[in-house]
Amino acid sequence: MLLSGIMDLESAISWYEGNRFNAADMQRATGLSERSQRELLKLGILQAVPQPRTATRLFDARMLKRASLVCPIHEHGGFSLLVSGKLIYADAILESLLFDVIDPWQAHQQMLAKAPNAEKEWRWFTSGENPAKELGDYYVALINRHYVASGQADSLRVYGHLTEDRSDIIVYRGAVFDELIKPSNKAPDSSHNEFHPRSALTGKSRIFRFKIASKSEQDAAKRALENPISKFSVNASLTLRMAMRRLLKIDGGQS
Numbered sequence: 001m002l003l004s005g006i007m008d009l010e011s012a013i014s015w016y017e018g019n020r021f022n023a024a025d026m027q028r029a030t031g032l033s034e035r036s037q038r039e040l041l042k043l044g045i046l047q048a049v050p051q052p053r054t055a056t057r058l059f060d061a062r063m064l065k066r067a068s069l070v071c072p073i074h075e076h077g078g079f080s081l082l083v084s085g086k087l088i089y090a091d092a093i094l095e096s097l098l099f100d101v102i103d104p105w106q107a108h109q110q111m112l113a114k115a116p117n118a119e120k121e122w123r124w125f126t127s128g129e130n131p132a133k134e135l136g137d138y139y140v141a142l143i144n145r146h147y148v149a150s151g152q153a154d155s156l157r158v159y160g161h162l163t164e165d166r167s168d169i170i171v172y173r174g175a176v177f178d179e180l181i182k183p184s185n186k187a188p189d190s191s192h193n194e195f196h197p198r199s200a201l202t203g204k205s206r207i208f209r210f211k212i213a214s215k216s217e218q219d220a221a222k223r224a225l226e227n228p229i230s231k232f233s234v235n236a237s238l239t240l241r242m243a244m245r246r247l248l249k250i251d252g253g254q255s
Contacts, residue, residue, distance in 0.1 A: 009125075009248075010108075012104075012249065016104050020049060020058045021058060021059050022056055022057065025059075026059055026063075026064055028246055028249075029064055029068060029243045029246045030068040030071050030243055032067050032071045036074075040067065041057075043082050043203070044203035044205035044206065045081065045085030046063050046067060046085075047063060047202065060199075062099060065099045065240055065243065066088055066089070066099075068239055068240060068243035069240070072239060073087060076234075077142060083166065083167065087169055088140070090159065090171050090208065091150050091176075092177055093138060093150065094236060096177075098138055098237065102121075102241055104125045104248060107122045108122070110122070124241050124245075131241045131245065133235055133237075133238050134237070136237075137152065137237035137238055138150065138151065138237045139152070139153055139233045139237075140236050141234075142162075142232045143156075143158070143230070144230055145162070146161050147160075147161050147225070148161060148162065148169060149225060150236075157225075158175065158221040158225065159171060159175040160175065160176070161221075169209075170209045171208050171209070172210065172211060172213045173210050173213075174213075175213075176210075180208055181210045183200075
């Protein structure tokens with residue numbers, strides 16, 4: 001059912017505020033099959049909302065947004081689900097900022113408060129037109145099948161590289177949050193952020209190999225960014241906008 005009126009939209013926003021989405025909701029929004037969802041749970045990339053064993057498996061919005069970016073990296077970039085999840089989690093901006101900015105409930109609250117940019121963000125979820133890329137969109141990219149980079153289209157920065165067998169990522173100290181490399185084991189009631197225990201990766205997925213890039217390695221990465229032989233990129237901002245629209249069944253939120 002497509003949302004055709006403001007009452008329908010507000011009902012959808014209220015439903016979204018409940019922050020509980022089942023496997024079908026996840027697949028509709030992200031494109032990830034239930035099989036892939038189960039695999040990501042086993043790997044520790046996704047976490048289900050704690051419930052009795054017999055209850056239906058549910059996810060919160062943070063997991064849904066993470067999955068929405070894992071899907072194109074996995075399916076179009078040829079990365080494993082494990083590497084796809086770690087690439088997203090390692091980035092310093094995605095889960096600490098972008099997930100909060102591209103959010104229908106947040107946009108609704110901003111409109112009520114008449115905050116700056118509120119109308120632009122609200123249009124992401126109310127416009128009848130298909131979402132399109134915008135100036136300032138945030139990307140995740142693989143350069144020369146080796147370097148992992150992120151940022152705006154004209155200002156990507158490298159934050160790690162793949163191992164030779166492409167089975168893992170090695171992050172660069174100084175290009176990622178220090179806590180990614182050495183978790184501080186924050187208490188469950190600490191302020192919500194990307195390393196909050198309830199949204200952190202678990203098991204071996206949470207272990208990140210790292211290195212301090214030498215001057216020559218930094219120069220090589222810079223040359224690769226400036227003159228790439230190959231480049232695969234995902235517009236993370238657009239992907240999230242589309243995922244949220246598909247989740248809420250908003251007209252124009254199809255592929």
